[in-house]
Amino acid sequence: xxxxxxxxxxxxxxxxxxxxxxxxxxxxxxxxxxxxxxxxxxxxxxxxxxxxxxxxxxxxxxxxxxxxxxxxxxxxxxxxxxxxxxxxxxxxxxxxxxxxxxxxxxxxxxxxxxxxxxxxxxxxxxxxxxxxxxxxxxxxxxxxxxxxxxxxxxxxxxxxxxxxxxxxxxxxxxxxxxxxxxxxxxxxxxxxxxxxxxxxxxxxxxxxxxxxxxxxxxxxxxxxxxxxxxxxxxxxxxxxxxxxxxxxxxxxxxxxxxxxxxxxxxxxxxxxxxxxxxxxxxxxxxxxxxxxxxxxxxxxxxxxxxxxxxxxxxxxxxxxxxxxxxxxxxxxxxxxxxxxxxxxxxxxxxxxxxxxxxxxxxxxxxxxxxxxxxxxxxxxxxxxxxxxxxxxxxxxxxxxxxxxxxxxxxxxxxxxxxxxxxxxxxxxxxxxxxxxxxxxx
Amino acid sequence: xxxxxxxxxxxxxxxxxxxxxxxxxxxxxxxxxxxxxxxxxxxxxxxxxxxxxxxxxxxxxxxxxxxxxxxxxxxxxxxxxxxxxxxxxxxxxxxxxxxxxxxxxxxxxxxxxxxxxxxxxxxxxxxxxxxxxxxxxxxxxxxxxxxxxxxxxxxxxxxxxxxxxxxxxxxxxxxxxxxxxxxxxxxxxxxxxxxxxxxxxxxxxxxxxxxxxxxxxxxxxxxxxxxxxxxxxxxxxxxxxxxxxxxxxxxxxxxxxxxxxxxxxxxxxxxxxxxxxxxxxxxxxxxxxxxxxxxxxxxxxxxxxxxxxxxxxxxxxxxxxxxxxxxxxxxxxxxxxxxxxxxxxxxxxxxxxxxxxxxxxxxxxxxxxxxxxxxxxxxxxxxxxxxxxxxxxxxxxxxxxxxxxxxxxxxxxxxxxxxx
Numbered sequence: 001x002x003x004x005x006x007x008x009x010x011x012x013x014x015x016x017x018x019x020x021x022x023x024x025x026x027x028x029x030x031x032x033x034x035x036x037x038x039x040x041x042x043x044x045x046x047x048x049x050x051x052x053x054x055x056x057x058x059x060x061x062x063x064x065x066x067x068x069x070x071x072x073x074x075x076x077x078x079x080x081x082x083x084x085x086x087x088x089x090x091x092x093x094x095x096x097x098x099x100x101x102x103x104x105x106x107x108x109x110x111x112x113x114x115x116x117x118x119x120x121x122x123x124x125x126x127x128x129x130x131x132x133x134x135x136x137x138x139x140x141x142x143x144x145x146x147x148x149x150x151x152x153x154x155x156x157x158x159x160x161x162x163x164x165x166x167x168x169x170x171x172x173x174x175x176x177x178x179x180x181x182x183x184x185x186x187x188x189x190x191x192x193x194x195x196x197x198x199x200x201x202x203x204x205x206x207x208x209x210x211x212x213x214x215x216x217x218x219x220x221x222x223x224x225x226x227x228x229x230x231x232x233x234x235x236x237x238x239x240x241x242x243x244x245x246x247x248x249x250x251x252x253x254x255x256x257x258x259x260x261x262x263x264x265x266x267x268x269x270x271x272x273x274x275x276x277x278x279x280x281x282x283x284x285x286x287x288x289x290x291x292x293x294x295x296x297x298x299x300x301x302x303x304x305x306x307x308x309x310x311x312x313x314x315x316x317x318x319x320x321x322x323x324x325x326x327x328x329x330x331x332x333x334x335x336x337x338x339x340x341x342x343x344x345x346x347x348x349x350x351x352x353x354x355x356x357x358x359x360x361x362x363x364x365x366x367x368x369x370x371x372x373x374x375x376x377x378x379x380x381x382x383x384x385x386x387x388x389x390x391x392x393x394x395x396x397x398x399x400x401x402x403x404x405x406x407x408x409x410x411x412x413x414x415x416x417x418x419x420x421x422x423x424x425x426x427x428x429x430x431x432x433x434x435x436x437x438x439x440x441x
Numbered sequence: 442x443x444x445x446x447x448x449x450x451x452x453x454x455x456x457x458x459x460x461x462x463x464x465x466x467x468x469x470x471x472x473x474x475x476x477x478x479x480x481x482x483x484x485x486x487x488x489x490x491x492x493x494x495x496x497x498x499x500x501x502x503x504x505x506x507x508x509x510x511x512x513x514x515x516x517x518x519x520x521x522x523x524x525x526x527x528x529x530x531x532x533x534x535x536x537x538x539x540x541x542x543x544x545x546x547x548x549x550x551x552x553x554x555x556x557x558x559x560x561x562x563x564x565x566x567x568x569x570x571x572x573x574x575x576x577x578x579x580x581x582x583x584x585x586x587x588x589x590x591x592x593x594x595x596x597x598x599x600x601x602x603x604x605x606x607x608x609x610x611x612x613x614x615x616x617x618x619x620x621x622x623x624x625x626x627x628x629x630x631x632x633x634x635x636x637x638x639x640x641x642x643x644x645x646x647x648x649x650x651x652x653x654x655x656x657x658x659x660x661x662x663x664x665x666x667x668x669x670x671x672x673x674x675x676x677x678x679x680x681x682x683x684x685x686x687x688x689x690x691x692x693x694x695x696x697x698x699x700x701x702x703x704x705x706x707x708x709x710x711x712x713x714x715x716x717x718x719x720x721x722x723x724x725x726x727x728x729x730x731x732x733x734x735x736x737x738x739x740x741x742x743x744x745x746x747x748x749x750x751x752x753x754x755x756x757x758x759x760x761x762x763x764x765x766x767x768x769x770x771x772x773x774x775x776x777x778x779x780x781x782x783x784x785x786x787x788x789x790x791x792x793x794x795x796x797x798x799x800x801x802x803x804x805x806x807x808x809x810x811x812x813x814x815x816x817x818x819x820x821x822x823x824x825x826x827x828x829x830x831x832x833x834x835x836x837x838x839x840x841x842x843x844x845x846x847x848x849x850x851x852x853x854x855x856x857x858x859x860x861x
Contacts, residue, residue, distance in 0.1 A: 004644065006636040019663065031636045049708075051686075052667045065671025066664040116820075129817075137818065138794035143771040145778070147663075148682065148692065152703035153767070155783035157681065160602060160617030166693060166701060167780055168615040171601030171676075171684040172663035181628040186817050188635035189475060193451035193822050195642040201821030209797060210816035214624055215783040216511035221495045222784040223811040224507055229782040238590060238599075238616050249494030251508070252618045253463065253589055261599065261613040270675070272614055274594040340586040342595040344614050347669035347676070350597055350659050359580035362656055363670075375670050380626075380656030381633040382577070384558075385648035386640050388633075 005032020006386035010191065011097040013090070014038065014074065015081075016183075017046045019147070019173060020207060021103030021131050022070045023180025028099075028187060029073025030379055030388040036097075036404060037074045038081060038090060039397055042427055046070070047397065054371065061397045062370040062433070071394035072366070072376055077405070078398030078425055081112055085424045090114070092409050094122045098194070099187050103131035103179075103207075106141040116202040125200035127190035131183045135206030145207050147173020154211030158229065159218065162237045163245070178214075179207040217251040238274065243311045254278060257307040258286070260315050261344060262322040264330055272344035273327045275318065275334065280304065286339045290321045328353065351375060368393040401425050402439040416440070450476020451822040455638070458482060458539040459516065460523075463490040463620070464654060465545040465573045466512040468627035472541075472634070473515030474815070474824050480535070480840060481516040485859050487833040503833060504805075508620075510830045514801065514812065518831025519840050520861045523554055527860045534845055536561045540641075541569045541634055548578045558649045568647040569637045573630045577653035587654070592622030596658025601665055603678030605688075614678060625661050626654030681780075690750050693780065696763035701780035704758065704770070706750050712737045715749070721773050727757040787811070801829050837861055 010033040014025045022037075029035040041061060050064035057063045077093075080086040091114075094100060100119055102109055109115055109130070119126045130136055133145030151157045151170055161168035186203040194200050212219075221227045229235075233245025240255045241247060249255055256278055264271045277283040280303070287296040295317050300306045307314055322330055327343035334341035345354060351363050363375035371393075379388035405411045405419070417440055419425045426432055453476040459469040460482045473479035481488075491503035498505075522528040533556070536542060542561070544551060551557060551572075562568045572578060575587035593599050593616035604612040630652045637648050659666075665684060668674040676684035681693030681703065690707035706718070719731040731753055735741045742749070758766050767779035779785075786792060797814040815824035841847045841861070855861045 004640070006640040008640075008643070010639075027632060052664055052671045054671050066667035069667045069670075134791060135795060135818065138791040140771070140791040143791075144774070144776045146705060146776055148703050148705065149776050149778035152701075152778040152780040155781050155786060156617070156619075157701075157703065157780050158782050159619050160615055162604075162609060162612070162615070165604070165609055166695070167681050168602055168604055168612075168617075168678075169681040169693070169703075169780075170598075170617055171603070171678055171682070172665065173683070174617075174621075174661065174663075177661045177663055178624070178628065181625075181632065182816050185471070185628065185631055185635065186819075188632060188639060189451050190819070192635055192639050192642065195639060196454070199821050201819055203817050203819050205817035206795075209792065209795065212783075212786050212792070212797070213813045213816060214621060215619055216813055217495065217508040218619065218783045219786070219813050220507040220511050220810065222787065224497055225495060225499070227495070228784040230784075235618055238613060248499075249508075250618060251495075252620060254493050259590060261594065261616075269677075270600055270614070272594070272599070274590050274599070274616070276588045276590055278588070335582075335585045338586060340588050340591055342585070342587070342591040344594045344599045345597050345659075346600045347597060347662070347665040348673075349600075351666065351669055354595070354659075356576050356580045356582035356655060357659060360577055360653065360656060362659060363666075371671070377660055377666055378656075379633075380629045380654075380660055381571075381650055381652035383633060383637060383648055383650050385644075385646060386636070388636075 004386050006383065007031045007033035010034070010099065012036065012099040012101060012187070013094050013097045015100070015102035015104065015109070016131070017044065017103065019046070019070060019176035020179035021101060021183060022046060023177060024131065024183030024187065025101060026070055026073060027184045027379070027388070029392070030390060032386065035074040036093065037071065037076045037395065039076055039078050040080055041078065041397060041430060057371070065371060065374065068368050068371055068374070068394040069376055072390045073392050074395055075400035075404065076395035076397055077401050080424055083424055085419065085422065087113055089405065089409065089424070091122045093404070094119060094126065097123065097126070099127045099129065099191060101129045101131065101183060101187055103183070105144055106132045106134065106136045120200070125194055125198060127187060127194055127200050128202045129183055129186045129190065129205060130202065131179060131205045131207065133207050135209055136204045147176040147179070150175040150179070150208040150211050153208050155215050155218070156211050159215065159235050161235050163233050163235065163242050175207050175211050179210060182210045239311065241308050243309060247308070255308065256304060257311045258314055258318055262315070262319045264322050264327040265325055267323060270344055270346045270349065271327055273322055273330050273341055274344065276340040278340065282339060283307065285337045286334065289333050289337045289339055293321070364390070366390055366393055369396060396433065396435060398426060398433070398436060448821065448823055450824060451819060452477040455541065456480065456539045458535055458542045460542070460544040460546065461573070462488060462545050463493065464575070464623050465543055465627060465630065466490070467623055468543055468573065468630045469516055470512050470514055471627065471631045474826055476822065479516040480836070481513060481518045481831055483518060483520050483833065485520045485522050485861060487520070511812070513830035515827045516831055517836040517840065518834065519837050520834040522860050523556065525858070525860045527855060527858070529554055529556060531841065531845070532556060533561070533564070536568065537564045539565070539568065540638070541571065543571050543573065543630070543634070545573050548574055548583050562647060566646060567641055569634060569641065569650065571630055571634050571650040571652060573626055573652045573654065575653070576655045578651045582655070589620050589622045590616050592654055592658045593617070595655060596622065597662045597665060598658060601662055601676060601678060601684040605680045608680045622654060622658050625657040626652065629657040690746065694755050694758040696758050696766055697760055698762040700763035702758050702763050702766045702777060703780055704754060704777045706754055707746065710742050710746060710749065712739060712742065715742055717773065721770060721775065722753060722757045724769065725757060725760060727753070727760055729753045799826050801826050803829050805832065834861060
């Protein structure tokens with residue numbers, strides 16, 4: 001019954017915290033790698049502060065909902081790496097692992113005595129992925145980022161918004177999500193290369209730098225044509241072109257209209273649909289879906305240039321129609337006629353109302369010992385031989401300390417107890433969770 | 442420079458057959474720039490997205506699309522019509538020697554031509570096919586028409602991006618530009634392909650990958666899903682900062698030069714931070730009352746959050762150009778950044794230190810152009826742009842004649858019959 005996993009027998013030592021790094025290793029875990037998350041409660045960011053603890057639970061290290069979703073498929077070893085004993089233990093772990101991944105500032109691991117040269121002494125073919133804000137080389141390597149800062153500095157924030165308004169930017173840490181993607185991509189690429197050549201390497205990923213290639217078309221417009229993005233009509237909101245400004249391509253596909261978000265019935269906060277017509281033919285289909293109103297017969301809307309020039313009027317008229325329909329109804333009518341339209345979907349819409357995501361089993365419930373039964377996000381790809389899956393809830397902090405220290409690394413139970421007594425596995429002055437007491441029996 | 446052969450990229454030796462439109466071409470670039478031999482297979486006459494601008498010098502031409510250039514580096518290019526029997530036969534021969542086929546056709550299209558995975562893998566058991574489509578191969582929306590904007594709507598990006606009512610009344614949800622729905626799909630597709638390749642190094646078997654752009658987008662809104670699942674919250678859109686269940690203090694401030702600074706202050710205001718903030722502001726004589734010892738009391742800080750953010754920080758930033766604020770703050774350990782237009786990155790010293798910008802030759806134009814480089818530096822197997830985007834059918838002779846053994850006259854016949 002149980003299917004093979006793509007990353008069977010791959011072990012990852014995961015020092016990552018907050019979002020970008022954990023989002024990377026979450027996917028390596030879903031693909032079957034054993035992820036050992038090294039944590040320390042005095043120096044923890046990701047579990048706390050939590051704004052996603054269910055209202056009926058106490059906020060503590062084990063009750064963040066977002067932590068759970070970001071850290072499924074992992075085990076947790078709580079370990080003070082900045083103690084001699086902790087360093088020895090983590091080196092023993094690295095010696096039997098394939099990948100080391102972390103998203104600290106650029107010099108942290110080196111300061112701990114775990115720089116790439118040291119890692120190679122312990123495991124010569126280790127694949128080491130560092131995911132720092134600015135990378136380990138370059139004059140600003142010591143600068144720090146959160147997603148929004150990487151987005152600002154790299155140009156990603158600027159490209160989002162309405163012309164002549166402040167940037168709308170991204171309403172979340174897009175570059176934590178995407179930085180996590182690159183972390184996983186780098187780890188897999190390094191692993192493939194190691195399997196083929198026997199050689200490990202250090203892969204120096206930068207969150208800020210990784211954002212820059214996402215603006216490739218705009219950058220080439222500047223380097224090849226000298227056209228910068230600080231110009232009238234840019235960014236053009238949800239349109240491809242803002243009427244009354246110079247007619248140029250704004251890096252979101254072909255320059256067409258309609259191409260916008262329109263309010264739908266009953267007009268509440270997320271009652272919007274987007275509609276796009278890529279050709280005259282698609283426009284004529286939309287006209288039919290709208291019931292061929294007389295305004296749409298005007299010759300000024302017959303041509304693409306006319307629709308671009310008269311976009312304000314066009315969008316107003318379309319919205320007068322779209323407001324008469326609910327967003328899913330509008331979507332179905334348009335798509336049935338071959339018109340590109342989809343609803344703006346909130347998180348609630350995606351989890352509860354999106355028939356496609358439901359069909360594809362995007363959100364399946366999983367039991368977590370502290371949070372209970374909740375839906376967890378699944379992989380957006382289906383591998384026929386080695387499907388990705390969520391097979392472990394996120395770990396309680398230090399939940400697997402005994403399993404790893406005794407079971408995997410072969411330390412004795414007395415050494416485990418001594419490590420707890422000395423503050424190697426848990427701060428001596430901090431109350432232990434009941435499952436830790438059980439480990440010490 | 443030494444004459445030694447440069448180190449190969451980490452994916453050297455892999456052959457990727459790419460049959461991808463604008464939705465999947467970035468995945469091919471990611472593979473090609475890391476050393477794979479990506480053979481872009483276009484319909485005769487070239488991919489339609491060669492007609493998407495901007496164009497070099499605003500002269501529209503299928504060989505001058507800058508977006509096509511950008512997304513198709515490090516690939517060779519052939520033309521092939523799968524709708525002809527000759528084309529399908531050649532495709533089978535190419536598939537027999539490929540490691541990965543990346544395709545973005547509508548679900549069922551290849552199978553309708555008899556080119557389904559099962560038949561292709563009979564001749565090549567290690568073959569990996571990644572079908573990257575808007576909604577995947579199954580489900581009620583699988584045949585829906587799509588676009589980048591549509592994915593940003595249904596994927597949830599737009600529900601999180603927009604404006605405070607005070608900044609732009611009645612603002613719509615906003616879809617950031619630049620084709621990021623395609624990027625999200627391609628990142629996950631790359632991940633799935635690499636996982637299948639790693640598995641193949643161990644098990645020797647290929648597999649079929651059904652990847653969905655809609656799902657990739659739906660996964661890329663950070664905690665929005667968790668906020669709903671664990672707390673039932675639906676989030677507000679806010680200008681230049683995180684979505685939130687309840688309004689949060691602003692983080693985007695206008696600088697002296699009219700540009701903006703992203704300064705993450707709210708939520709971090711403890712006595713230590715306030716002390717350091719006072720020093721930063723004081724370095725420009727803008728500390729106001731922030732050096733008052735009363736601000737070492739968390740209760741006083743909490744009672745004055747708006748004063749600190751909306752008066753002191755805002756006035757400090759308004760007194761300097763955005764770039765100066767950015768560097769002054771970062772040099773003191775503040776995680777702040779200037780909101781830059783993309784072209785400002787060409788002047789970024791840090792990127793230059795990392796050798797980020799690449800000169801790419803376009804020999805047919807006798808010119809070279811500067812392209813963005815790598816997200817990550819691979820110490821043992823470097824990323825590189827091995828060539829500019831292929832011209833239409835540029836490698837037809839190289840691949841069909843030199844590799845597959847067709848004669849030049851056969852190639853001519855195929856061209857006359859619109860097979861290539």
